[in-house]
Amino acid sequence: MSLFKDILAKLGLGHSDAPTTTTTTPASPSGTTTPTGAPPINPTGGVPPVTNTGAPGTGTPPLGTPPAGAPIDISAKLDGLAKQQGETLNWRTSIVDLLKVLGIDSSLEHRKELAVELGYPSDKLGDSAEVNQWLHKAVLQKISANGGTVPAELL
Template structure:
C-alpha cells in the first residue's frame, strides 16, 4: 500500500460507509459493487471535519490546512522527510526533492487535490 493509500484509508476509513464515494470501477455494468462501495457517487466525505477531529484528538496544535507535515501527523502517518519524499515520488513530483519547502507546498496541494478527486469534500480555497 502506498502512502497516499494510507492517507485515503485514514480519512475515508473514518467516515461511515454510506458517506464514502466509491472509486470509479472498471467492472462491467451490472457487476456487483466492490466491498464497502455502498454509497452513490454523488456522496462525499467531509475531509475538513475528519481532519479537524483528528487534530482535536491528537491534542497537538496542527495546521493541516497549510502543512503536509501536520496533515500527516493528524492522521498518525509517518511525516519524516523520507516518507514525504516517497509520497512525492508516488504522486509524480518532478521538482528538486532536496528543496523540502517547495516539495512540501507541492505535496500539500497534490494530496488535497487527490482527496477531492477520490470523493473528499475539501475547502475550495485549498484547491487553488
C-alpha cells in the first residue's frame, strides 16, 4: 500500500484494495441461492432484520459512519483523533503532527518518501522545512481531492 493510501485509509477515505468475489450458497430447499454475506432467506419467505452493529466481517458499517462516497469532515475527524493523543498536536500547521494524529510514522525519512510519492522533486529533499511545508499542503489537497472536506484556509 502506498503511504498516501495509508493516510486515506486512516481517514476512512479511498477504496479497498481487496478483490471482490461473488459466491453463492444454497438458501432454501428449492435450490435458490443467496450471495455470500447476504442475509439468509427464512422459510416463511421474509428476510430477517439486520442490526447495524458494525461488527467485523458483517459488511455493515457502524452507526454514524457516513455512507460510501459521502464527504468526510476532515477537521472534525482529525480534531477528534488529536484529543485522544497524550500530547498537544497541531495537525492544521504541522505535517509531523498530522501524521502523529493518524498514528503514522512521522520520521524525516518517511516524510521524504511521502513527498516523493506525491510529486516533490527527489533532488530537492535537502531542505526539510521546505519539504514539510510543501508536504502538509499537498497532503491536505490530496485528501480533499479524494473526498475529504478540508477547510479552504488549509488548502
